[in-house]
Amino acid sequence: MCGIIGILGSSDVSDRLIEGLRRLEYRGYDSAGIATIHDGIIDRRRAEGKLNNLVARLAADPLPGHTGIAHTRWATHGAPTEDNAHPHTAGDVTIVHNGIIENFKPLRDELIADGRKFLSQTDTEVVAHLLAREIERGVAPRAAVANVLPRLHGAFALAIMFRNEPDLLIGARLGAPLTIGYGDGENYLGSDALALASLTQRIAYLEEGDWAAVSRGSVEIFDRDNKPVKRPITISGVSGAMIDKGNYRHFMLKEIHEQPVVVAQTLQSYLRPVEEQVALPQMDFDLSTVERVVIVACGTASYVGMVGKYWIESLARLPVEVDFASEFRYREPVLDGRILGVVISQSGETADTLAALRHMKANGVTTAGIINVPTSSMAREVDLLMPTHAGPEIGVASTKAFTCQLAVMAALAANLARARGKLTPEAERYIVHQLTEAPAAMNAALACDEAIAAVAKTISTARDVLYLGRGPEYPMALEGALKLKEISYIHAEGYASGEMKHGPIALIDENVPLIVLAPAGPLFDKTVSNMQEAQARGAQVVLISDAEGIAQAGDNCIATIEMPKVAPLIAPLVYAVPIQLLAYHVAVAKGTDVDQPRNLAKSVTVE
Structure with missing residues (x-):
């Protein structure tokens, strides 16, 4: 997802524009x-390339001015x-743009036929030329x-600057x-x-179809029908400290x-420890x-949905479907008012998921959203907002x-179970107890950092790696x-461990490491059986389990990573830690860009 910042300042703005772009680096980008x-x-x-290349360009050739936009x-x-x-500039108009103009080709053809010259391959330049043509015809900005x-x-999302009006920026979304x-x-x-955190805490969010004329002394906002509207000013609470790495690499x-x-x-918002209940x-x-x-x-986020399917079906006895948002609308799903549609998104702006949400609402579905940005489009449009409280996540890999x-x-699974009469008070107390214990268990899991860093050097030389798990550990794989x-x-690739013998086992040899997620419990023996089938064919196995599981099946593994013993309900939260650390340390060993991996954006706002 691209980043935009614009400043109507009282002094030169270049340095502050660059600072704003640094706050947006987490989104992923390949030029600035x-x-x-x-x-x-x-x-x-x-x-092109990283922001430091632009900084070097500016050091050699500074850019003064009290009005500016950056991208x-x-x-x-x-x-x-x-x-x-x-x-991009056309005539007296300069523009930056996030998103995608789907009809840019016919617009570009029209403009070329009108004698206009294009200097880029982008859809954005089309918008600049359309606006410049209007200005040249005598139309006001x-x-x-x-x-x-x-x-x-x-x-x-557009930020537009006009050469003859240095006290004006126009934004549209x-x-x-x-x-x-x-x-x-x-x-x-x-x-x-976050882009504006060092500049102001007073924020207004444009709503769908809005555009705004911004000067140094005023802001005018219009809806998609060009009618003046007011949007509330809120205090963002975002600070620069939220994007500080601290002592971490x-x-x-x-x-x-x-x-x-x-x-x-996050759990504080969903647990009532005194009443021993789970709330929404x-x-x-x-x-x-x-x-x-x-x-x-x-x-x-789709793997969260897959884990949720296990939890909701086992606790609430409700049928659950999990869909990739990019496929959902196009298979013409059967929808009605008896469905609860749940969307999951960190940003609340993921294009495919937002479109799926609107498709469900148009078909009478009651919707809920598990979302980290409470001011996002999805957060405003769902019938039930279930916020996470992760804070800004800067690393592209979630x-x-x-x-x-x-x-x-x-918490949602437990509430559905209670509403349907499938959860006894005793069972709910047990769930509350387990969820309350989850943060401490996750903290204990972080103790495996050094062991994972050691095995990561071996994994980093592999061309292919397989992950195995059963039950809720399958989505974790x-x-x-x-x-x-x-x-x-x-x-x-990740596989349900029982599916190995149905084809993927053909991939196994001594050059293919196998990461096995197998907490001790009802599915442990079957998972280990599949693991041993792979070991018999030369697989180099890393077993992630608790002490009991490692004692039973840790022999002949190239490494074992010990997790705390936890109940099955919270195992996915705990086992998330070692798989994240393994990916991290392998990337460090290979020397790749951990926080801004190639070709990836933090939030995908185009289909």
């Missing part, structure tokens, strides 16, 4: 640029070259924006978030509150180690009427957001494989 207005001209500096780009249309980097926005199909920051004699635009490692605290903070936020519907649950998410989502999913792929670029 800034533009300012000074001495009656718009001037730009752009660079980190994740390539969609066009390669990550300097020509394709934002900002506000009217030009009002004329052009209805012609754009797709998803966008449709399907991608955009924030207005209110300062003292200054005002700002940003992708999120990488944000990912810091966020792994934050998990016991943030999971505890106040809702306007009755969970006992739910006949089916549909969970929709992408990537790591860690603490994932485990907080698991904690909330466990999928998550472990995804984490390894994301940040170390090693091909990895």
